[in-house]
Amino acid sequence: MIRRLDHEEERKLLSTRRIARLGCVINGEPYVVPVNYIFDGEYAYVHSLPGRKITALRAHPRACLQVDLIEDTCHWQSVLAFGDFEEIHDPTERAYYLGKLLARYPLLTPVESAMAEDAEPPSIILFRIRIDKICGISES
Amino acid sequence: MIRRLDHEEERKLLSTRRIARLGCVINGEPYVVPVNYIFDGEYAYVHSLPGRKITALRAHPRACLQVDLIEDTCHWQSVLAFGDFEEIHDPTERAYYLGKLLARYPLLTPVESAMAEDAEPPSIILFRIRIDKICGISES
Numbered sequence: 001m002i003r004r005l006d007h008e009e010e011r012k013l014l015s016t017r018r019i020a021r022l023g024c025v026i027n028g029e030p031y032v033v034p035v036n037y038i039f040d041g042e043y044a045y046v047h048s049l050p051g052r053k054i055t056a057l058r059a060h061p062r063a064c065l066q067v068d069l070i071e072d073t074c075h076w077q078s079v080l081a082f083g084d085f086e087e088i089h090d091p092t093e094r095a096y097y098l099g100k101l102l103a104r105y106p107l108l109t110p111v112e113s114a115m116a117e118d119a120e121p122p123s124i125i126l127f128r129i130r131i132d133k134i135c136g137i138s139e140s
Numbered sequence: 141m142i143r144r145l146d147h148e149e150e151r152k153l154l155s156t157r158r159i160a161r162l163g164c165v166i167n168g169e170p171y172v173v174p175v176n177y178i179f180d181g182e183y184a185y186v187h188s189l190p191g192r193k194i195t196a197l198r199a200h201p202r203a204c205l206q207v208d209l210i211e212d213t214c215h216w217q218s219v220l221a222f223g224d225f226e227e228i229h230d231p232t233e234r235a236y237y238l239g240k241l242l243a244r245y246p247l248l249t250p251v252e253s254a255m256a257e258d259a260e261p262p263s264i265i266l267f268r269i270r271i272d273k274i275c276g277i278s279e280s
Contacts, residue, residue, distance in 0.1 A: 019210060021161040021163075021172050021206060023161075023163050023170030023171065023172040024170050025165055025168065025169075025170050028165065028200075028202065029165070029202050029204070029222065030163030030164050030165050030170055030171075030172075030202065030203060030204045031163065031170075031204060031220070032161050032163040032170075032172055032204055032206035032220065033206065033218065033220070034206070034208050034210060034216070034218055036213055060168075062168065062169050062170065063170060064169070064170045064171060064172055066161060066172035066173065066174070068174050070159060070174060072247060073176055073245045073247035073248055074247045074248075076174070078173065078174055080171070080172065080173070082169065105213045107212060107213040107214045108213055108214075
């Protein structure tokens with residue numbers, strides 16, 4: 001049976017999963033990459049090196065995050081959360097959310113610290129998606 | 141170390157994984173859903189009920205399939221395959237590829253057979269993405 005998830009189920013899946021597939025649009029073409037993220041109920045925070053997705057999101061900030069829990073072909077939940085890309089530049093906010101990301105994903109390179117040591121400007125990108133629409137479904 | 145996958149590694153990942161995240165564009169907004177698929181080296185075949193992604197792909201046929209194998213935050217492979225959506229209407233082709241999909245994913249509802257029994261036209265959609273660009277990376 002396929003059904004819509006309720007608000008609480010959608011939030012729970014978004015808050016507990018560790019990998020999202022981030023979708024964006026590059027010159028009218030879809031582009032999807034896996035990302036680690038944290039969701040605080042309003043924003044999803046993501047840490048990234050510069051690259052195609054960042055260039056794309058700066059040009060066309062509409063994004064989606066697809067998060068799922070798939071047991072098998074007919075037992076799964078999937079949530080799609082849509083929102084706008086916002087880059088975080090404020091040093092205090094950067095330090096706070098990078099700290100949260102590193103606490104949840106300790107294997108992520110702590111680029112911020114490495115950069116501070118050799119006095120180079122940080123090349124790591126920290127951004128968030130302000131979630132304004134969520135749609136979840138499940139099959140069981 | 142992050143590196144580009146070679147052609148053979150990209151093909152291997154696409155051929156062996158069972159879940160892809162299908163990306164498409166709806167009114168300029170990215171849309172991503174998990175799908176089961178088979179890849180024959182040229183096309184990726186997908187079975188679907190009617191819904192938002194089908195409406196979107198009929199209107200804007202450019203699509204991508206993101207496929208990955210993620211061990212942890214810094215050990216993963218991800219391939220992004222781009223191509224155009226083509227719906228398959230020919231009954232012989234439909235039977236052949238639906239058979240292949242059902243052989244690989246036995247839990248998928250064999251809608252085609254159910255439909256044949258009550259003489260309704262099949263509502264199941266069978267489509268393929270003609271892959272014309274592949275880009276794979278890995279971290280290890």
